[in-house]
Amino acid sequence: MDMTRKEAVRSVALVLAGVTGVVIHRRTGAADDPVGPDTRRTLNVLEGIRREENEDVLLRMQRDLKRAMARQVEERHWIMVIDVRKCVGCHACTIGCVAENKLPPGVVYRPVVTEERGEFPNVHIKFTPRPCMQCDNPSCTSVCPVRATWKRPDGVVVIDYDRCIGCRYCLTACPYGARTSDFGEYYTNGAAAGAPATEDRPVEGPNLSYETRPNHEYAKHWRRHGHHSPIGNARKCHFCLHRLEKAMLPMCVTTCIGRATYFGDRNDPDSLVMELISRNNYETLLPHKGTRPQVFYLT
Numbered sequence: 001m002d003m004t005r006k007e008a009v010r011s012v013a014l015v016l017a018g019v020t021g022v023v024i025h026r027r028t029g030a031a032d033d034p035v036g037p038d039t040r041r042t043l044n045v046l047e048g049i050r051r052e053e054n055e056d057v058l059l060r061m062q063r064d065l066k067r068a069m070a071r072q073v074e075e076r077h078w079i080m081v082i083d084v085r086k087c088v089g090c091h092a093c094t095i096g097c098v099a100e101n102k103l104p105p106g107v108v109y110r111p112v113v114t115e116e117r118g119e120f121p122n123v124h125i126k127f128t129p130r131p132c133m134q135c136d137n138p139s140c141t142s143v144c145p146v147r148a149t150w151k152r153p154d155g156v157v158v159i160d161y162d163r164c165i166g167c168r169y170c171l172t173a174c175p176y177g178a179r180t181s182d183f184g185e186y187y188t189n190g191a192a193a194g195a196p197a198t199e200d201r202p203v204e205g206p207n208l209s210y211e212t213r214p215n216h217e218y219a220k221h222w223r224r225h226g227h228h229s230p231i232g233n234a235r236k237c238h239f240c241l242h243r244l245e246k247a248m249l250p251m252c253v254t255t256c257i258g259r260a261t262y263f264g265d266r267n268d269p270d271s272l273v274m275e276l277i278s279r280n281n282y283e284t285l286l287p288h289k290g291t292r293p294q295v296f297y298l299t
Contacts, residue, residue, distance in 0.1 A: 086260035089127035096255035133293030
């Protein structure tokens with residue numbers, strides 16, 4: 001039976017990973033990420049806008065972002081704080097992330113986990129947004145046989161789509177299920193399956209234009225159309241690094257209608273995120289795994 005290209009890529013990747021994993025999985029060290037003075041960024045944002053005592057938290061976080069980006073990359077450490085007491089389960093962060101990163105079917109960076117607690121009639125719903133934890137001790141990086149994933153100097157765990165072979169070892173290693181595979185699917189594939197085909201309404205046809213637009217993850221230009229990367233690769237949340245370079249907060253932060261998601265620099269004692277975790281009770285997911293996640297949940 002003939003194999004599709006997608007199936008062939010999966011099979012070859014798994015075989016190759018199995019052959020090479022024993023040999024090179026012990027290699028350590030990150031990619032040659034730039035560090036030093038050249039990584040400082042002067043962001044022209046909020047110029048002439050005076051800080052007010054009760055200003056919106058988005059403005060405060062943008063000021064924190066501007067201050068952090070003025071330092072060298074190795075002097076920053078990005079973290080996220082999520083107040084689950086404010087999350088209403090609207091999924092605006094999930095949809096905003098899909099739109100920002102042009103995510104295809106089956107690829108999700110920020111799901112919202114819904115949990116029912118209590119017994120009738122005292123029942124309530126708890127919503128837990130779950131981005132990548134950007135662990136200080138990530139279990140996903142050491143298992144990659146080709147070193148396609150690593151932790152940057154600013155703490156963000158990233159993936160090199162051009163190097164990734166799609167073996168999915170990292171998906172298995174992540175205890176949070178924060179990684180998904182891009183199998184080259186589109187939302188319009190088979191959308192009209194079962195419907196009668198006519199000359200002016202074919203069941204199958206070209207993908208719509210919005211599905212073939214390139215995304216700009218990691219400040220690069222990625223075109224999935226034509227089986228280009230990141231098709232066949234592992235994909236995950238990256239704190240919208242491409243937005244940070246443009247003085248914009250991660251999309252999930254700006255779309256949160258309840259102001260339940262916060263972002264900033266752990267190394268800045270004056271940042272909002274450090275203020276929040278210093279004065280509130282917080283928890284991390286699966287602390288016993290030893291990954292030291294950098295997403296903190298206010299409880």
